[in-house]
Structure formats: C-alpha cells, structure tokens
Amino acid sequence: MRSRLYETAGSNGISVVKKMKSLLIEIGSEEIPARFVPKGLELLKADLTKFFDESSISYGTISEYATPRRLALLIDVAEKQEDxxxxxxxxxxxxxxxxxxxxxxxxxxxxxxxxxxxxxxxxxxxxxxxxxxxxxxxKGSPTIDVLSEELPKIISSLKLPKSMRWGDSSLRYFRPIQWILATLDNKVIPFELNGIKSGDVSYGHRFLSPKAVKIKESGSYLSLLKKNHVIADCNERKNMISKGIKEIESLAGCRAIEDEELLETVTNLVEHPTPVLGNFEDKYLSLPKELLITVMRSHQKYFAMEDAEGNMASSFIAISNMNTAINDTVKRGSERVLRARLEDARFYFIDDQKNKLWDLIEELKNVTFQEKLGSVYDKAERISSLSAHIADRLNPALKEKAQRASMLCKADLVTGAVGEFPELQGYMGMTYANISGEESDVATAINEHYMPRFAGDSLPSEEIGTIVSLSDKL
Structure with a gap:
C-alpha cells in the first residue's frame, strides 16, 4: 500500500500531517535499445530524487515503469516545498x-x-x-510550480550512456522524444521541451493500439496502458515471458536453456510479450552446441532448447511483440531468419575445417595486436615463452603442452566462425583443436586461457589452462 502522508510545519510552528500528491512522469520516445532501458530509468529516478532532496520537497513511494518506448515514474510527493x-x-x-x-x-x-x-x-x-x-x-513554493520550471532541465540534463540529437535541437536523449506525460494529482504540469508540450496523454502499442491514451487518474496508468496492449511494468513482462516459456516447454517436451541475461534483454525489447515456438532442420544439430546457442541468442534473441539429457533440440522460443493472433506468421518469419543465420554458421564451420588449427598460426602475423607490440603472432610467442618459464617452476612435465597451447590459443581469431561470432573465440579454438587431433588438455587450455574473463568468473579447470591464462595476462 502506498504511504501518502507527510509531516510539515503549520503556520503556528506545530507539525501537521498532510496527504501527498501523486506525480506521474512518462517520457515517450522512439524505441530505446534494450540494454539502455534499465539505466535510463535509474538515471531519471536518481536525478529526480536528488532534485527533491535539494529542493526540500518531501517524497514517498516511487514506482518505476519502462518499456522500449517509455520511461515512467509514479511518485508520492508533498504539495509544496518546505519553508x-x-x-x-x-x-x-x-x-x-x-x-x-x-x-x-x-x-x-x-x-x-x-x-x-x-x-x-x-x-x-x-x-x-x-x-x-x-x-x-x-517560503516554499507549490510543487507543481517548481516542477514546471525544473522538469525540462532535469530531462535535458540526464547523463545518458549513449544519446543522440535530432532535427535542429541541441537536446540529447536515447532516441527522439515523441511525447511527455507530466501530471500532479491529475493536473498537467505545464512546460515545453524541444517543441513538445507536456500533457496527460500517453500512447498504446505501436501496432496493436497506436492511439493516444488520456490518463485521467495516475492510479489508472497501468490498467489503461494494458488495455492498449502495453505492459508497462518490467517485472510483469518478465513473468509473462517466463510463464509462456514454461507452457511451451511442457508442450514441446524439451526445455529452454536458462539465460537470465537474455531474459532481461527480451523483457526490454517488447511491450506486449508473446513467446512463440519455432523449429529448424535437424541437420544444423551437427554444429557445436555453443555455436548454435550463440546464433540464436546473440543475433536473434531466441531461447535455445535442449532435451532432458542436455542435448540440443531443433526448437527455439522467440519472444514476439504482438498478440497470439499472428503467432503462425511470427513463427514462419522467425524460422526463415534463423535458417539463414544457421546456414552462415554451418558454412563457416565447414570451411574452417579445411585447415588444421596449427596451420592457421602463420596467418596471425597479418593481424595487428597493438601498433608498438607487433602482431598477434608476436603476442602468441610471448605467451609461449612465459608459459615455458612458469611451467619450469610449477610442473616441468607440462612445458611442451603449455607452449603448444600458447601458440594455438589465438589461432581461432582468423577463422570464419570467430570472425562472424567474436564472442566464441577460445571455444571455437578448442573445438577446432579437437577436430585437428590435438590432445584434449591442450584443446581445453585454448578455451580456458581467457578465464577469468571478469570478476567472479570461473577459473581454468586444468593446470595447462592456468599456465597459459597467467601468461596471457602478464
């Protein structure tokens, strides 16, 4: 339940309790990239609450809402500034x-x-x-008057990670702003920003309900948008996607590979989420598992699926931004696009195998590592030298394997698969090393030498990988 009371000093100096007013702000724009939606909402909230603190405006409960086309806050605020x-x-x-x-x-x-x-x-x-x-x-001024003057400044001064200008304006934002909804207890907070006048109007789903939606009461904001096919609450959209995936899993007899980061991404890609099951030809199951997952995840934002034993299934789940009425159309379109991407991956995978991984090392001489530090081949030689030095002190029996893994660890950078899917460097090197007949611990070290990639990441599981990883980072 929202706490809508605050304490302030009366004219006689005695504290009195007053009811807070409901402030609703929504910045509507062209589609914001999914990765920026949470950050944009965080910055808007931080800047607004900082302003309230500095301006002696009491505030209470804050509700946050966001979709690709809007950032919104519903806040309980005092009627006026404190004296x-x-x-x-x-x-x-x-x-x-x-x-x-x-x-x-x-x-x-x-x-x-x-x-x-x-x-x-x-x-x-x-x-x-x-x-x-x-x-x-x-003396404190009425909050509506203060906000009328300050909201344009707050919006235009947001320190966004990436922004753009449009038209002749100097205003910067994620994407061109289309509308601004700003009300205090259902009264419009009047101001103008970049030729856009604030009002009490929002907009529904771009395709399913593109009409203007008048917000007569801030308390009806969520329900009115929902009637117009916009789920403004991020958590609600996320739960809808998770529930839809579970329903598909039970029907398809296989499970979606858990991917919290992808779930967050697709949540911020859609306003009206509808999970859709798609399929692809079994011939693509011959591709390495991580390559298959990457094609679906990174390029198409699809959830890959696997059977109970952890084997890849020839199915995937796409998250549509439309209603179920056109699921068949979405399914066909998703399958067609994925088929083209899988065919690219299959081509590169087959073509890369024309050469053994060791034979690709020479090509690293044509890849610059850093202007003053030479080529990637030079880098590999330095890693090899350091690995020999470390192995001599830790386990001399591993010296030869550590040096071989060091020379091979960057070879996959010149393969077609890694050129198309850079996030698979190391993994594809390990895969091609195994295909080329390299010893398994050498192949594993090629993948694990990048570990740890970030704080809290897994460490190499074997000693050779540890040696090469240390050498690469020195």
Whole structure:
C-alpha cells in the first residue's frame, strides 16, 4: 500500500500531517535499445530524487515503469516545498565595502541575488578572513510550480550512456522524444521541451493500439496502458515471458536453456510479450552446441532448447511483440531468419575445417595486436615463452603442452566462425583443436586461457589452462 502522508510545519510552528500528491512522469520516445532501458530509468529516478532532496520537497513511494518506448515514474510527493532558512556567503568585506564603508556593486549585487536590501547583509568571520553573508527565510513554493520550471532541465540534463540529437535541437536523449506525460494529482504540469508540450496523454502499442491514451487518474496508468496492449511494468513482462516459456516447454517436451541475461534483454525489447515456438532442420544439430546457442541468442534473441539429457533440440522460443493472433506468421518469419543465420554458421564451420588449427598460426602475423607490440603472432610467442618459464617452476612435465597451447590459443581469431561470432573465440579454438587431433588438455587450455574473463568468473579447470591464462595476462 502506498504511504501518502507527510509531516510539515503549520503556520503556528506545530507539525501537521498532510496527504501527498501523486506525480506521474512518462517520457515517450522512439524505441530505446534494450540494454539502455534499465539505466535510463535509474538515471531519471536518481536525478529526480536528488532534485527533491535539494529542493526540500518531501517524497514517498516511487514506482518505476519502462518499456522500449517509455520511461515512467509514479511518485508520492508533498504539495509544496518546505519553508527553508538559507545562509549564503558573498564577497569578502574588502570587496563589498569601500574605504568609507559604503557598499560596492559586489555587495548590492549579492543582496539583489538574494532578494534582500543591502542593509540586511552581515559580516562573518572565516578562516580566510571577513566575508559578507546573509540569512534568508524562503517560503516554499507549490510543487507543481517548481516542477514546471525544473522538469525540462532535469530531462535535458540526464547523463545518458549513449544519446543522440535530432532535427535542429541541441537536446540529447536515447532516441527522439515523441511525447511527455507530466501530471500532479491529475493536473498537467505545464512546460515545453524541444517543441513538445507536456500533457496527460500517453500512447498504446505501436501496432496493436497506436492511439493516444488520456490518463485521467495516475492510479489508472497501468490498467489503461494494458488495455492498449502495453505492459508497462518490467517485472510483469518478465513473468509473462517466463510463464509462456514454461507452457511451451511442457508442450514441446524439451526445455529452454536458462539465460537470465537474455531474459532481461527480451523483457526490454517488447511491450506486449508473446513467446512463440519455432523449429529448424535437424541437420544444423551437427554444429557445436555453443555455436548454435550463440546464433540464436546473440543475433536473434531466441531461447535455445535442449532435451532432458542436455542435448540440443531443433526448437527455439522467440519472444514476439504482438498478440497470439499472428503467432503462425511470427513463427514462419522467425524460422526463415534463423535458417539463414544457421546456414552462415554451418558454412563457416565447414570451411574452417579445411585447415588444421596449427596451420592457421602463420596467418596471425597479418593481424595487428597493438601498433608498438607487433602482431598477434608476436603476442602468441610471448605467451609461449612465459608459459615455458612458469611451467619450469610449477610442473616441468607440462612445458611442451603449455607452449603448444600458447601458440594455438589465438589461432581461432582468423577463422570464419570467430570472425562472424567474436564472442566464441577460445571455444571455437578448442573445438577446432579437437577436430585437428590435438590432445584434449591442450584443446581445453585454448578455451580456458581467457578465464577469468571478469570478476567472479570461473577459473581454468586444468593446470595447462592456468599456465597459459597467467601468461596471457602478464
């Protein structure tokens, strides 16, 4: 339940409890890239609450909503600012008064900026000398008036990770802003930003219900959008996707490979999520598992599926942004697009096997590692030298294998598969090493030498991988 009461000082100095007002802000835009949706909402919330704190505006419960086309906050706020006592320090005494004690332009300007007479200024002693100061009692303004002036500044000054300008405007945002909804207790907070006037109107789903949606009461924001095929609550969309995946799993007899990061991504790609089951030809199951998953995950944002034994299934789950009425159309389209991507992957996988992995090492001489540090081939030789040094001290019996793994560890960078799917470097090297007849611990080290890739990542499982990993990072 929302806490909608706050305490403030009455005219007689005695505290009184008042009811908070409901502030609703929604910035509508062209589709924001999925990875920026959570960050944008976080920044909007942080900047707005910081402003409330600095402006002595009490606030309570904050509800956050976001889709690819909107960032929205519903906040309980006080009706007006608290009355404040503001102490300000101005110019030095020497600069504020002439030798006869008359105020200079510096003193009169400082007094004018505070809205007081120059006679009300006082002198305050500081570590740096005597300075002019003043204490002003400032009455709080109605919150709606403060927001009318400040909201355009807050929106236009958001420190977004990546932004763009459009038209002739200097305003920067993720994507061009299309509308701004701003109300306080259902009254429009009037302002204009980049030619867009604030109002009490939102918009439904781009295709299923593109009409304007008038928000007469902030409490009906979610339900009105839902009627127009927009699920504004990220958690609700996420749960809908998870539930839909479970239903498909029970029908298909196989399970989606768990992928929390992909789930977060698709949640922020759609406004009206509908999971759809698709299939592909069994011939593609001959591709390495991670290659199959990457094609579906990274390029198409599909969930790959596997059977109870962990073997890849020739099925996938796509998350549509439409309703179930066109599931068959979505299924056919998704299958057609995936088929083309899988065919590319199959071509590269077959073509890469025309050469043994060791034969590709020479090509690394044509790949620059760093201008002053030579080629990737030079890098591999340095790794090999360090690996020999470390192996001599840890386990001399592994020296030869460690050196071989070191020379091979970057060879997959010149393969077609890694060129198309860079995130598979190491894994494809291991795969091709096994196909080329390399010893299994050498092949494993090729994949594991990148570990750990980040804080908290898994460590190499075998000693050779540990040696090569250390050498690569030194």
């Amino acid at each position: 404040r006592t503001i102490s300000s320090t101005g110019p030095s005494k020497k600069a504020a008064y002439d030798k006869d004690g008359n105020p200079t332009k510096a003193a009169t300007g400082f007094a004018r900026s505070l809205g007081i007479d120059v006679s009300e200024l006082t002198i305050r002693e500081t570590d740096k000398g005597d300075y002019v100061s003043a204490t002003v009692e400032k």
